Amino acid sequence: MPREIDRRAARTRKALHEALLALMLRKGYEALSVQDIIDEADVGRSTFYAHYTGKEDLLRSGFQMLREELKEAQSVAPAGAEASHDDPLGFSTAMFEHAARYTDHYRTMIGGRGGAVTENEIRLALSEMVRQELPPTLHGDAIPRDFVVQFIVGAFLTTLNWWFERKPKLSPSQVDAMFRRLALEGLSHLMGDERRQVDLPAASRDTD
Amino acid sequence: MPREIDRRAARTRKALHEALLALMLRKGYEALSVQDIIDEADVGRSTFYAHYTGKEDLLRSGFQMLREELKEAQSVAPAGAEASHDDPLGFSTAMFEHAARYTDHYRTMIGGRGGAVTENEIRLALSEMVRQELPPTLHGDAIPRDFVVQFIVGAFLTTLNWWFERKPKLSPSQVDAMFRRLALEGLSHLMGDERRQVDLPAASRDTD
DNA sequence: TATGATAATGGACAGCTTGTTCGGGACTTT
DNA sequence: AAAGTCCCGAACAAGCTGTCCATTATCATA
Numbered sequence: 219m220p221r222e223i224d225r226r227a228a229r230t231r232k233a234l235h236e237a238l239l240a241l242m243l244r245k246g247y248e249a250l251s252v253q254d255i256i257d258e259a260d261v262g263r264s265t266f267y268a269h270y271t272g273k274e275d276l277l278r279s280g281f282q283m284l285r286e287e288l289k290e291a292q293s294v295a296p297a298g299a300e301a302s303h304d305d306p307l308g309f310s311t312a313m314f315e316h317a318a319r320y321t322d323h324y325r326t327m328i329g330g331r332g333g334a335v336t337e338n339e340i341r342l343a344l345s346e347m348v349r350q351e352l353p354p355t356l357h358g359d360a361i362p363r364d365f366v367v368q369f370i371v372g373a374f375l376t377t378l379n380w381w382f383e384r385k386p387k388l389s390p391s392q393v394d395a396m397f398r399r400l401a402l403e404g405l406s407h408l409m410g411d412e413r414r415q416v417d418l419p420a421a422s423r424d425t426d
Numbered sequence: 427m428p429r430e431i432d433r434r435a436a437r438t439r440k441a442l443h444e445a446l447l448a449l450m451l452r453k454g455y456e457a458l459s460v461q462d463i464i465d466e467a468d469v470g471r472s473t474f475y476a477h478y479t480g481k482e483d484l485l486r487s488g489f490q491m492l493r494e495e496l497k498e499a500q501s502v503a504p505a506g507a508e509a510s511h512d513d514p515l516g517f518s519t520a521m522f523e524h525a526a527r528y529t530d531h532y533r534t535m536i537g538g539r540g541g542a543v544t545e546n547e548i549r550l551a552l553s554e555m556v557r558q559e560l561p562p563t564l565h566g567d568a569i570p571r572d573f574v575v576q577f578i579v580g581a582f583l584t585t586l587n588w589w590f591e592r593k594p595k596l597s598p599s600q601v602d603a604m605f606r607r608l609a610l611e612g613l614s615h616l617m618g619d620e621r622r623q624v625d626l627p628a629a630s631r632d633t634d
Numbered sequence: 635t636a637t638g639a640t641a642a643t644g645g646a647c648a649g650c651t652t653g654t655t656c657g658g659g660a661c662t663t664t
Numbered sequence: 665a666a667a668g669t670c671c672c673g674a675a676c677a678a679g680c681t682g683t684c685c686a687t688t689a690t691c692a693t694a
Contacts, residue, residue: 224641227641
């Protein structure tokens with residue numbers, strides 16, 4: 219009886235995952251057929267179904283792997299003062315860095331390319347993380363905790379997408395700083411109650 | 427030559443749109459086949475393709491109609507102090523009210539049910555609205571305007587989804603207030619620098 | 635290295651969806 | 665009532681899906 223996983227099976231699975239990743243970057247998840255995937259992976263039709271029940275199964279499997287990778291990265295590198303309840307956005311730094319390391323994977327998940335499945339899955343995972351870091355007592359009861367969680371998750375995912383699509387050159391910590399600033403302090407802190415700079419020269423130093 | 431649109435054609439189109447709406451609420455856009463739609467609408471196969479090139483075309487057409495409806499509602503009801511540059515979230519109130527009036531339509535678009543097409547479309551439309559209302563000069567140049575826009579759009583869409591899925595009983599103005607509070611003032615305003623309420627009784631008045 | 639166990643392959647299968655093409659029939663406009 | 669539109673039903677090739685099978689290639693281990 220086999221005590222180790224057969225190398226053939228491992229190779230096949232890896233090929234399928236890589237094919238899925240490549241194709242999702244190119245065409246997006248929903249547009250893919252199983253046919254496309256096995257062609258790209260150069261794997262027989264029946265072989266595919268021997269390992270996964272369909273393309274969604276393959277997708278979930280990949281997501282799962284990435285998720286465990288993240289969990290590991292989080293537990294290994296608390297990076298200074300970990301956990302704690304006084305940083306309601308504790309997850310963000312680690313996440314941005316993880317996203318930077320696995321850009322391709324994250325690109326496939328964010329911004330519509332990943333389909334509804336991934337979208338739900340990632341929202342769920344993120345919500346869980348945020349919920350744990352958010353202090354149990356909010357100021358007054360005017361705003362439900364759950365709403366705050368969803369708000370943050372939505373803003374975060376959008377930020378991730380903006381990063382990838384518009385300013386991929388920025389470092390994780392730069393994006394992290396912007397996100398935290400906006401999420402913590404809010405919009406009003408960016409607006410001039412000070413109108414002094416009205417007629418400053420049009421020297422926008424940003425290329426975009 | 428016909429100067430008015432044939433009533434039959436109008437009926438067909440309406441039937442198709444209603445069928446699409448109903449099916450999207452039930453199964454989500456991506457899971458639908460043209461077959462499902464024409465069955466639900468009780469319309470011949472060839473008839474469908476006489477009007478639309480495919481299900482995406484039908485979808486876009488519906489989105490377009492709703493969009494025009496919104497534009498009209500906005501121009502008709504400025505509701506107090508309209509336009510202006512000192513309210514960076516001017517769109518939100520009108521949008522929440524529009525969403526309340528067309529709940530079913532919005533439900534199909536938000537939260538994955540609408541597929542990638544709708545998601546992109548609605549993000550684009552919203553981005554445009556936000557961009558116009560955001561003052562051209564932000565405090566310093568540390569945070570790109572474009573990022574702020576995306577941040578708001580993402581947070582807004584998430585808010586919409588949360589409203590529908592979790593607290594559909596709330597009035598538009600209530601949700602609007604929460605959204606504005608969080609977007610404008612940020613998270614930190616919700617956190618206790620005041621720890622006085624630590625041991626308050628566990629009488630959570632909210633059912634959720 | 636021999637051998638039994640396991641995985642991969644190619645092919646074939648019915649069932650479904652897609653987009654297109656007809657002619658006959660039903661409805662609307664004028 | 666006549667002419668102009670629209671709808672229907674049926675049929676079509678093409679593609680994808682999941683599932684079988686017998687055959688061949690690869691593996692783990694004694």
